[in-house]
Amino acid sequence: GAECRNVREKVGLLDISGFSRYEVTGPKAESWLNRLMASKLPKPGRARLAPMLAPSGRLQGDLTVFNWGDGTWWIMGSYYLRAWHMRWFNSHLEDGVKVRDLGEDIAGFSLAGPNSLKVIGKLTDGDIAALPFMGCGQFDIGLVQARVARMSVAGELGYEINCRMGDHIALRRMLLGAGADLGIGEYGFNALLSLRLEKSFGIWSAEFRQEYTPGMTGMDRWIDWEKGDFIGREAALAERDGNGPAKHLVTLEVDAGDADASGYEPVWADGRLAGFVTSGGYGHTVGKSLAMALVDREYAGEGTALSVHVVGVERAARVIAPSPYDPQGKAM
Numbered sequence: 001g002a003e004c005r006n007v008r009e010k011v012g013l014l015d016i017s018g019f020s021r022y023e024v025t026g027p028k029a030e031s032w033l034n035r036l037m038a039s040k041l042p043k044p045g046r047a048r049l050a051p052m053l054a055p056s057g058r059l060q061g062d063l064t065v066f067n068w069g070d071g072t073w074w075i076m077g078s079y080y081l082r083a084w085h086m087r088w089f090n091s092h093l094e095d096g097v098k099v100r101d102l103g104e105d106i107a108g109f110s111l112a113g114p115n116s117l118k119v120i121g122k123l124t125d126g127d128i129a130a131l132p133f134m135g136c137g138q139f140d141i142g143l144v145q146a147r148v149a150r151m152s153v154a155g156e157l158g159y160e161i162n163c164r165m166g167d168h169i170a171l172r173r174m175l176l177g178a179g180a181d182l183g184i185g186e187y188g189f190n191a192l193l194s195l196r197l198e199k200s201f202g203i204w205s206a207e208f209r210q211e212y213t214p215g216m217t218g219m220d221r222w223i224d225w226e227k228g229d230f231i232g233r234e235a236a237l238a239e240r241d242g243n244g245p246a247k248h249l250v251t252l253e254v255d256a257g258d259a260d261a262s263g264y265e266p267v268w269a270d271g272r273l274a275g276f277v278t279s280g281g282y283g284h285t286v287g288k289s290l291a292m293a294l295v296d297r298e299y300a301g302e303g304t305a306l307s308v309h310v311v312g313v314e315r316a317a318r319v320i321a322p323s324p325y326d327p328q329g330k331a332m
Helices: 001-008 029-036 079-091 116-121 165-178 189-197 233-241
Strands: 013-014 019-025 045-054 059-067 074-077 098-101 108-113 134-142 144-149 160-164 184-186 248-252 266-269 272-283 288-296 305-310 313-320
Touching: 001 013, 001 184, 013 116, 013 165, 013 189, 019 029, 019 059, 019 079, 029 074, 029 079, 045 233, 059 079, 074 266, 079 098, 079 165, 108 116, 108 165, 116 160, 116 165, 134 165, 144 165, 165 184, 189 288, 248 272, 248 305, 266 288, 288 305
Parallel strands: 013 184
Antiparallel strands: 013 108, 019 074, 019 098, 045 059, 059 074, 108 160, 134 144, 144 160, 248 288, 248 313, 266 272, 266 305, 272 288, 305 313
16 A cells, blocks of 8 residues: 555656567568557557457457667567467568567666656656657666656556666666655555556456457457558457457456455356456555456446455445546546
8 A cells, every 4th residue: 555655646666577578670570560460550769559469359469569769679568478479479470570589688667656757857868758658769777778668557657667687786776766855665566456456457367368359358449440451350350340249348346345356256247147357456546446357248337236256255346437546647
């Protein structure tokens, strides 16, 4: 709770070395990425959320693509899928494209909170204040050469700072020093769970999995339907133009007691199994027990009364609008 409040009110520092990073280069890098990803590709100096699909139309990855503007592209995703994703990339590789796994070379930190710009601004001569939301660029952070993107899974003003593995300790010391008078505090992934649930932000292995489709999970809003062929396009179109997905991802407010849902608890509607929780926890900012769940589409409407088993006890729950904290995204 204290860690969450510090991120919302001041600034938090999170180690993000546990993300996967892949470098894509070569004269055909852009066209290759355009076929692999279902989304529109970002322009130079920008990043974009990018669903990656199998030919079946099911999710292969919940990724972020970076266009650094120097001919280099990055893909970022879940660390534990590194080998799996590299096999996928290599199986679709073509002449004129080189993909390199940066997992052993790059580490980094995320700064998040209203004071994050003040902290990073102390350490760079570059005009980092001009970096737009979902913008990215190369900056010297103190004596560390870094690739920086303005984004935040916590739903606050934030920056993801990627550095060489050997600069990791020095970067942490610099950021903590620069933020000492601004209330900087380190926080962990249990706190991030709470923060992201308050924004209805899903993650891979919970809300996004290989057996789910973009329509089920809301990832279809990132698909560029107007671009040419991409892997999984026909199946995704069939889902969009057919009956639609049988289940939808929703946010629940749970009348929990001294425990919260955590994942795979059943969701009930009038005694009928209606779905299951994908992840859950306590929203320390909004003061509510929250969960995200995949439920049958007839129960996905806002205000629908449901119930959830939490540690074997049935608790009342209701579907609420996404992003119970800062629904308009002004903090970001």
